[in-house]
Amino acid sequence: MQMPTPIILDCDPGIDDFIAIMMILAAPERFSLLGITVSGGNVPINFTAQNALKACELAERRDVKVYAGCPAPLLRPLVLEEGVHGVEGLKYVNLPTPKMLLQSTHAVDFLIDTLLNYPQKVTLATTGPLTNVALAIVREPRILDNIEEIVTMGGSMCLGNITPAAEYNFYADPEAAHILFTSGKKITAVSIDVTHQALTTSEWMEKLAKMGNPAASAVSAMVQGVHEYDTQNFETAGGALHDPCVIAYFLDPSLFKGTDVHVEIDTSHGVTRGRSTIDRWGKRGLTPNAHVFNEFNASGFFDLLTDLLFRYKRL
Ligand code: RIB
Ligand code: CA
Numbered sequence: 001m002q003m004p005t006p007i008i009l010d011c012d013p014g015i016d017d018f019i020a021i022m023m024i025l026a027a028p029e030r031f032s033l034l035g036i037t038v039s040g041g042n043v044p045i046n047f048t049a050q051n052a053l054k055a056c057e058l059a060e061r062r063d064v065k066v067y068a069g070c071p072a073p074l075l076r077p078l079v080l081e082e083g084v085h086g087v088e089g090l091k092y093v094n095l096p097t098p099k100m101l102l103q104s105t106h107a108v109d110f111l112i113d114t115l116l117n118y119p120q121k122v123t124l125a126t127t128g129p130l131t132n133v134a135l136a137i138v139r140e141p142r143i144l145d146n147i148e149e150i151v152t153m154g155g156s157m158c159l160g161n162i163t164p165a166a167e168y169n170f171y172a173d174p175e176a177a178h179i180l181f182t183s184g185k186k187i188t189a190v191s192i193d194v195t196h197q198a199l200t201t202s203e204w205m206e207k208l209a210k211m212g213n214p215a216a217s218a219v220s221a222m223v224q225g226v227h228e229y230d231t232q233n234f235e236t237a238g239g240a241l242h243d244p245c246v247i248a249y250f251l252d253p254s255l256f257k258g259t260d261v262h263v264e265i266d267t268s269h270g271v272t273r274g275r276s277t278i279d280r281w282g283k284r285g286l287t288p289n290a291h292v293f294n295e296f297n298a299s300g301f302f303d304l305l306t307d308l309l310f311r312y313k314r315l
Pocket of ligand 2: 011012013014016017041042127128129243
């Protein structure tokens with residue numbers, strides 16, 4: 001019997017981050033969620049923090065601790081993604097103002113304290129700009145020894161989504177992403193090369209809406225925003241559920257197939273800002289610092305996600 005994985009999620013909810021939180025909380029037999037840390041990202045930090053609290057309350061998990069961290073990137077002004085997520089981050093959904101309060105500890109202090117002192121190695125999942133995590137690493141590099149695995153949603157081997165060159169999370173804070181990929185820890189990166197295969201369909205959204213539980217209904221409504229934005233802006237068949245792919249990887253790694261590669265982040269201020277140069281064929285002869293995926297079982301992913309959301313029916 002596998003013990004629950006001690007995990008911290010660093011995120012910027014945002015619709016897909018919200019769903020990632022709901023997935024973790026739907027599987028307490030697999031995850032021991034030590035805390036959620038948020039940063040500015042898709043929307044300003046006051047909204048990312050509130051949205052993380054809203055997810056915990058929707059999952060009826062007011063025991064979960066949510067920590068606010070860095071409102072903006074290390075060296076760049078915050079670039080929002082309101083077009084996708086709406087001004088407050090959960091487009092098309094109006095969840096009640098949370099009664100839960102944020103923790104008073106800063107997210108970076110929580111990350112350092114927990115990663116230094118927790119009795120087991122802790123898994124770190126990130127689904128937003130990497131500012132909090134990078135700052136924790138710079139302030140206290142010893143935390144890296146107590147991290148079991150870092151799985152981050154970010155990067156692209158091919159086209160970007162926020163610019164032609166870069167994926168949003170790495171674009172928003174390139175210096176933070178650089179710190180992560182030069183930390184000496186091998187990073188598992190779930191890039192848009194696979195998350196752009198995790199595409200919503202109208203049939204799936206309707207199935208969610210008919211599940212008859214508040215969590216599935218809220219997710220069904222909010223993914224409409226992603227579905228509309230992506231089909232209109234990327235000519236895709238549906239909306240990409242980026243961040244849920246990170247949680248799906250923990251729950252069923254067989255959905256993904258990948259390889260060890262070297263990744264370098266562009267910290268320039270030019271058109272390639274935030275670009276992740278992923279050396280898929282080892283042309284640079286550099287030691288791999290990451291594991292990235294190029295094959296993905298999309299139908300298996302949606303079966304998993306649907307099963308997890310269905311669990312809320314019994315709440
Ligand atoms: O590029 C996709 C990523 O940027 C996702 O994490 C989404 O939530 C946004 O933060
Ligand atoms: Ca995100």
